[in-house]
Amino acid sequence: MSLTRKRALVTGGAGFLGSHLCERLLRDGADVLCVDNYFTGRKDNIAHLIGDPHFEAMRHDITFPLYVEVDEIYNMACPASPVHYQYDPVQTTKTSVIGAINMLGLAKRIGAKILQASTSEVYGDPTVHPQTEDYRGNVNPLGPRACYDEGKRCAETLFFDYRRQHRTRIKVARIFNTYGPRMHPNDGRVVSNFIVQALRGEDITLYGDGSQTRAFCYVDDLVDGLVRLMATEDAVTGPMNLGNPVEITVRELAERVVRLTGSRGALVRRELPADDPVQRCPDIGMAKRVLGWEPGVALEDGLARTVEYFRRMLRERGSLAREAEPARAGG
Numbered sequence: 468m469s470l471t472r473k474r475a476l477v478t479g480g481a482g483f484l485g486s487h488l489c490e491r492l493l494r495d496g497a498d499v500l501c502v503d504n505y506f507t508g509r510k511d512n513i514a515h516l517i518g519d520p521h522f523e524a525m526r527h528d529i530t531f532p533l534y535v536e537v538d539e540i541y542n543m544a545c546p547a548s549p550v551h552y553q554y555d556p557v558q559t560t561k562t563s564v565i566g567a568i569n570m571l572g573l574a575k576r577i578g579a580k581i582l583q584a585s586t587s588e589v590y591g592d593p594t595v596h597p598q599t600e601d602y603r604g605n606v607n608p609l610g611p612r613a614c615y616d617e618g619k620r621c622a623e624t625l626f627f628d629y630r631r632q633h634r635t636r637i638k639v640a641r642i643f644n645t646y647g648p649r650m651h652p653n654d655g656r657v658v659s660n661f662i663v664q665a666l667r668g669e670d671i672t673l674y675g676d677g678s679q680t681r682a683f684c685y686v687d688d689l690v691d692g693l694v695r696l697m698a699t700e701d702a703v704t705g706p707m708n709l710g711n712p713v714e715i716t717v718r719e720l721a722e723r724v725v726r727l728t729g730s731r732g733a734l735v736r737r738e739l740p741a742d743d744p745v746q747r748c749p750d751i752g753m754a755k756r757v758l759g760w761e762p763g764v765a766l767e768d769g770l771a772r773t774v775e776y777f778r779r780m781l782r783e784r785g786s787l788a789r790e791a792e793p794a795r796a797g798g
């Protein structure tokens with residue numbers, strides 16, 4: 468790696484958000500080290516970056532220590548969708564907690580800045596709308612989502628303790644629902660679910676009556692928020708909400724996908740999964756004020772680009788079904 472360029476480590480760099488972040492950092496002139504165990508990430512997501520002299524990919528599981536020299540660490544590694552993080556819940560908690568300890572230890576040792584990809588799930592099933600950063604959340608510590616929610620909450624605790632105890636330069640982003648190309652086609656998340664079902668000509672599954680709301684941020688907007696947060700002065704730590712505050716019901720989203728894809732599938736209802744939040748919407752006042760950031764890509768445009776991505780994938784591979792199972796991470 469060159470000595471003059473900023474050196475950035477992206478854990479989970481072969482995943483959905485991580486791969487877009489690697490691209491963005493390379494475009495901004497950084498040397499990028501992507502570290503991933505390919506649990507839910509795919510080499511296809513970064514194949515176009517291999518060969519760039521400023522990009523390097525390393526297979527590594529962050530639950531084990533890592534010693535590299537970098538200036539900035541984006542800690543993105545963690546399966547993000549319920550089907551994936553519930554597949555091996557013990558490994559999910561390990562990735563969040565032990566992974567955070569390993570990456571914070573690295574940041575402390577080499578004096579790097581470190582950004583944690585936290586999540587709106589730290590608010591659980593919120594009783595306050597929209598959620599501001601000072602809301603402490605309503606999380607069930609025993610339910611099937613707890614491995615992720617509590618893992619991420621504990622990671623936040625570790626970040627702030629490293630700052631208090633070791634003056635580590637930390638940033639914590641609470642990411643809300645993000646969508647876009649390179650989402651895993653079978654991750655059970657609502658946007659990819661609807662698009663994949665629509666493109667396969669299947670019925671579209673609505674959990675509950677579809678009146679629960681979500682707010683969706685396009686991946687390029689989200690990545691821009693992460694980069695801006697990393698660039699702030701050391702006094703800015705977050706936690707900071709990053710997401711799109713425009714709320715839409717899940718039913719409305721399904722209807723838009725049907726229109727965009729020309730699907731003839733019907734909307735069919737299923738029972739709502741345990742602890743599924745009924746409403747989720749960020750207050751992004753802090754990000755607007757501190758970063759001068761707000762999402763710019765309209766849902767219609769972002770959805771069209773995402774549909775195009777899945778259409779291409781379907782054309783090239785003949786099927787989207789082969790992507791169903793994550794790789795065994797072990798642990």
Ligand SMILES: NC(=O)c1ccc[n+]([C@@H]2O[C@H](COP(=O)([O-])OP(=O)(O)OC[C@H]3O[C@@H](n4cnc5c(N)ncnc54)[C@H](O)[C@@H]3O)[C@@H](O)[C@H]2O)c1
Nearest residue numbers: 479481482483484504505506507508528529544545547645
């Ligand atoms: N996408 C969203 O809407 C969203 C919302 C909130 C928070 N986040 C957070 O952003 C981060 C990225 O999410 P994503 O949507 O890109 O998910 P993703 O599953 O596509 O990416 C996660 C990446 O981390 C890798 N990984 C998992 N465990 C690992 C380990 N132990 N060691 C090394 N690599 C490991 C996976 O292989 C994958 O490449 C996650 O930390 C997630 O919690 C995402």
